[in-house]
Amino acid sequence: MKVEKDKRFDGVYWVKNGKRRLATKNLVKGYSVYGEFLFNINNEEYREWIPKRSKLAAYILKGASEMPIKEGDCVLYLGAASGTTASHISDIVGSNGKIYCVDVSPRIVRELVFVCSKKKNMFPILADASKPESYVGIVPKCDIVYQDIAQPNQAEILIKNCEMFLKKNGYALFAVKSRSIDVTANPSKIFGEVEKILSEKFKILDKRRLDPFENDHMMFLLRWKK
Amino acid sequence: MECSVIIMPFGAFAFDKNGKVVWRKTFGKNAEQCAKLFLDTEKLKEEIKKEASLNNIDITNFKEEAIDLEKFAIEQGVFKKPEEFSSFMSDFSIKLTQLKMKQAFSADILIIHSILALEDLDKIINLIYERLSELFGLYFPEAMEKITSVDKLSSILSDKIERSEIAEELKISEESMGYEMKKDDLETIQEIAKKLDGILSLREKISKYIERKMEEIAPNLSKVAGPLLGAKLISLANGLENLARMPSSTIQVLGAEKALFRHLRTGTKPPKHGVILQHPLVRNAKISRRGRVARALAAKIAIASKVDFYSKGKEIVWEKLLKDLEEKMKDES
Numbered sequence: 089m090k091v092e093k094d095k096r097f098d099g100v101y102w103v104k105n106g107k108r109r110l111a112t113k114n115l116v117k118g119y120s121v122y123g124e125f126l127f128n129i130n131n132e133e134y135r136e137w138i139p140k141r142s143k144l145a146a147y148i149l150k151g152a153s154e155m156p157i158k159e160g161d162c163v164l165y166l167g168a169a170s171g172t173t174a175s176h177i178s179d180i181v182g183s184n185g186k187i188y189c190v191d192v193s194p195r196i197v198r199e200l201v202f203v204c205s206k207k208k209n210m211f212p213i214l215a216d217a218s219k220p221e222s223y224v225g226i227v228p229k230c231d232i233v234y235q236d237i238a239q240p241n242q243a244e245i246l247i248k249n250c251e252m253f254l255k256k257n258g259y260a261l262f263a264v265k266s267r268s269i270d271v272t273a274n275p276s277k278i279f280g281e282v283e284k285i286l287s288e289k290f291k292i293l294d295k296r297r298l299d300p301f302e303n304d305h306m307m308f309l310l311r312w313k314k
Numbered sequence: 315m316e317c318s319v320i321i322m323p324f325g326a327f328a329f330d331k332n333g334k335v336v337w338r339k340t341f342g343k344n345a346e347q348c349a350k351l352f353l354d355t356e357k358l359k360e361e362i363k364k365e366a367s368l369n370n371i372d373i374t375n376f377k378e379e380a381i382d383l384e385k386f387a388i389e390q391g392v393f394k395k396p397e398e399f400s401s402f403m404s405d406f407s408i409k410l411t412q413l414k415m416k417q418a419f420s421a422d423i424l425i426i427h428s429i430l431a432l433e434d435l436d437k438i439i440n441l442i443y444e445r446l447s448e449l450f451g452l453y454f455p456e457a458m459e460k461i462t463s464v465d466k467l468s469s470i471l472s473d474k475i476e477r478s479e480i481a482e483e484l485k486i487s488e489e490s491m492g493y494e495m496k497k498d499d500l501e502t503i504q505e506i507a508k509k510l511d512g513i514l515s516l517r518e519k520i521s522k523y524i525e526r527k528m529e530e531i532a533p534n535l536s537k538v539a540g541p542l543l544g545a546k547l548i549s550l551a552n553g554l555e556n557l558a559r560m561p562s563s564t565i566q567v568l569g570a571e572k573a574l575f576r577h578l579r580t581g582t583k584p585p586k587h588g589v590i591l592q593h594p595l596v597r598n599a600k601i602s603r604r605g606r607v608a609r610a611l612a613a614k615i616a617i618a619s620k621v622d623f624y625s626k627g628k629e630i631v632w633e634k635l636l637k638d639l640e641e642k643m644k645d646e647s
């Protein structure tokens with residue numbers, strides 16, 4: 089078994105034993121968050137990062153042009169669910185970084201709280217991302233806003249949050265599911281419309297479809313124009 | 315002095331025009347204490363206003379602005395090191411979330427899971443019933459012929475299993491083309507029947523429980539739609555609040571989502587009704603009238619659930635709703 093740093097992205101690794109698997113260095117040794125494999129190599133522990141479970145992993149495997157999340161960053165994560173992707177971001181930003189994990193569903197936040205009590209750089213927030221006023225006192229200005237909420241007005245929600253919480257020239261990673269906007273329309277048309285709304289506020293650095301890992305999904309990498 | 319205030323997890327800070335901190339009230343370093351204060355921000359704001367005015371600070375507004383909390387906290391000396399701030403924020407956010415989870419609980423979630431439990435039981439009952447009929451049919455097919463319901467099968471077999479006894483109860487001959495079975499075979503079949511009987515009585519208990527729960531949190535919906543159909547609608551809408559916000563045209567087709575999406579995608583006919591077809595008024599209507607009956611019923615269900623949600627089950631209007639509905643049906647026929 090061997091491990092290799094990703095050539096382009098800090099904090100991202102490849103574990104090779106027959107298969108080549110994407111991985112992050114585990115911040116909490118021995119803790120597997122969602123059933124992913126843990127690999128022990130040279131006294132370090134790595135967590136398999138499964139692209140079918142995490143859209144950020146899918147985005148990297150699809151050839152992400154850039155990975156804005158770095159060691160020590162502060163991230164606002166909207167739609168954190170049970171913390172699958174957020175837990176890998178937690179490994180990447182490390183113990184000096186912070187992830188504010190917002191989700192609206194009490195059922196799913198129940199799981200998130202357990203993950204956050206192990207991964208101490210992840211902070212749970214039970215709130216509706218379309219009402220950022222409700223967590224304004226808790227969340228600081230952040231380096232990155234990551235959003236994956238599958239809601240019809242998701243682009244507006246992203247912009248509203250970036251207005252409040254994104255630092256000057258900060259980045260946003262935005263996973264869009266075409267079918268959550270309109271089940272009947274053609275995905276390309278929907279992605280086009282979303283892109284138009286986004287381009288008023290952001291520079292669009294990259295966009296990639298996430299199939300075969302996720303169908304009807306697109307990941308946008310954005311840079312705040314302010 | 316006129317100031318604006320920003321409330322942070324560890325304290326409230328008043329800033330003058332130039333952004334200088336002119337007054338502060340820290341909440342202490344006990345994360346749990348701080349989380350409790352945050353639970354009711356309106357109350358917290360009132361308290362801060364009062365305390366500030368005692369110090370001749372006139373708060374003009376509470377600013378909703380995100381700042382670099384960590385840097386600020388350290389500058390203000392609230393925390394000495396970044397790690398101290400991080401560990402406070404971890405405890406604080408977890409505690410606050412736990413407190414909010416308690417508040418987010420509403421009783422309709424019990425109804426949703428109970429109606430789903432009822433459906434689970436129906437599937438289980440069907441499976442066991444089929445298996446039991448096969449097994450018992452091997453032994454006494456002539457009796458199986460006569461027994462037509464699951465309740466009857468399970469109640470007879472949990473009590474008697476010998477051919478002679480069953481023949482007597484059903485008033486048929488004990489002559490049979492079935493296999494002869496040993497005691498062990500028959501006792502095993504009876505064991506299954508007893509368990510099935512137990513599941514049937516559990517089903518009855520849960521359904522009574524749903525009726526009581528519906529009476530408590532959605533009395534109008536319960537009367538207009540019937541308790542079980544009402545519960546099913548709450549579950550399809552994913553909560554009474556969502557149901558209360560739905561237009562009646564959506565309520566009319568709840569449970570027919572597949573047909574609805576097919577209609578939107580491929581232009582087939584739109585569905586006329588979803589689960590409200592289970593309501594006797596709709597089910598018993600002539601097929602040609604069902605669409606109209608479903609629409610009228612959905613309109614009343616929409617009102618009933620709104621009243622239930624907004625009055626928290628306190629206001630009672632179902633009698634009038636049912637009367638209106640009856641009249642509407644009369645006019646139509």
Ligand SMILES: C[S@@+](CC[C@H](N)C(=O)[O-])C[C@H]1O[C@@H](n2cnc3c(N)ncnc32)[C@H](O)[C@@H]1O
Nearest residue numbers: 167168169172173191192193216217218236237
């Ligand atoms: C597809 S899941 C996210 C999966 C997660 N990003 C991951 O990769 O681990 C979408 C989540 O968004 C949440 N959500 C939907 N609407 C929301 C809103 N308005 N505010 C906050 N969260 C929301 C849902 O509760 C759900 O957990």
